Amino acid sequence: MSADYAGRKVQTKAQFNAIVADYDAGPGCFAHYGRRLVAVASIKPGQHVLDVASGRGAVLFPAAEQVGQTGDVVGIDLADEMARAANEETARRGLQARVRIMDAEHLEFPDATFDYVLCGFGIMFFPDQERALGEFRRVLKPDGRVAVSTWHIDQASEIKAVLTELGMKPPRRPGWITEPGELSQLLTHAGFTAVRVQADSHTFRYTDVDEYWRQARGTGFRSVLDSLDAVQAERVRGALAERVRPHQRPDGIYLPAVALLAVANR
Numbered sequence: 001m002s003a004d005y006a007g008r009k010v011q012t013k014a015q016f017n018a019i020v021a022d023y024d025a026g027p028g029c030f031a032h033y034g035r036r037l038v039a040v041a042s043i044k045p046g047q048h049v050l051d052v053a054s055g056r057g058a059v060l061f062p063a064a065e066q067v068g069q070t071g072d073v074v075g076i077d078l079a080d081e082m083a084r085a086a087n088e089e090t091a092r093r094g095l096q097a098r099v100r101i102m103d104a105e106h107l108e109f110p111d112a113t114f115d116y117v118l119c120g121f122g123i124m125f126f127p128d129q130e131r132a133l134g135e136f137r138r139v140l141k142p143d144g145r146v147a148v149s150t151w152h153i154d155q156a157s158e159i160k161a162v163l164t165e166l167g168m169k170p171p172r173r174p175g176w177i178t179e180p181g182e183l184s185q186l187l188t189h190a191g192f193t194a195v196r197v198q199a200d201s202h203t204f205r206y207t208d209v210d211e212y213w214r215q216a217r218g219t220g221f222r223s224v225l226d227s228l229d230a231v232q233a234e235r236v237r238g239a240l241a242e243r244v245r246p247h248q249r250p251d252g253i254y255l256p257a258v259a260l261l262a263v264a265n266r
Contacts, residue, residue, distance in 0.1 A: 005127045008127045015222065016077075017081040019218050020082060020085050021218075022214055022222075023219075024056060025215045026218075030058035031058050033121070033200070034061070036200055037059055037148075037149050038063050039062075042263075043063060043115075043116055044066075046068065046071045047115040049067060049117075050073075050107075051118045052104045052117060052118065052122055053119055054086050054099045055082050055086065056086050059120040060073060072096065073095075073096070075098065075099035076101070076107070077100075078102070078104070104119075104126055105131045105135060113141070114140055114144060115140075115144050115145070117140055118146075118147050120148070121149055121150065122148075123177065123186075130189070133146075133187065134190060140266040145263060145265055145266065147261070150260045150262075152179070155255075159221070162243055166235060173220075177260070183262050184197050187262060192266065193264065195263075195264040198260070200258065200260075202256070202258075203255065204255055205253070205254050206254075207253075209241050213240070
């Protein structure tokens with residue numbers, strides 16, 4: 001195991017533990033696309049589902065509702081604070097689901113355990129995507145199905161554009177997947193068949209620039225924003241306010257996001 005590989009795991013865990021309080025703040029982008037991923041996967045009552053990189057339950061909750069009392073949903077996440085928060089909310093909602101702390105590249109389940117493996121906006125954070133997808137296939141039943149989502153245009157895209165305009169362009173993260181062909185090829189290379197990828201667009205309403213900024217800090221983009229000094233942050237926020245002005249309405253700022261939703265057979 002390389003130092004970079006191990007370092008990315010440690011960094012990812014720390015990063016997501018740090019954003020628990022702000023995770024999916026504002027209009028609930030992750031929650032919306034969690035429901036959409038469960039819908040396009042066509043999960044049926046009574047099925048057994050694994051939700052990888054559960055976060056605070058964006059995919060877990062609608063999946064648990066869909067399988068009902070006769071089904072079973074297990075979530076996993078590398079970040080223990082995310083798992084704790086998701087489990088607290090699961091208990092509050094009275095759902096039969098629980099998140100365990102586990103590495104997606106080393107799933108602690110027997111072969112052919114699940115009807116579905118779901119992963120909402122998580123695959124891009126795995127240092128070894130091929131290994132993770134191999135684990136997805138291993139724990140799926142022979143007729144099982146995988147469903148994953150990535151961003152084509154994510155909910156921090158306006159801030160990224162501003163940073164680029166100001167000469168502070170953030171580096172492209174390794175493993176980031178933004179095109180349908182890339183996602184299809186990744187799943188096909190991992191051995192999945194009948195791969196189907198769709199671009200799913202939705203417009204989200206933000207009360208103001210402050211809410212947009214806060215929701216961006218509740219994502220994996222937080223480290224970039226927190227690395228700005230006071231002068232840089234003020235410049236970025238000012239430029240952001242100007243950039244989103246055309247999207248301003250009396251009741252808020254309306255901005256689009258586009259997710260890639262992929263479903264494939266084992």
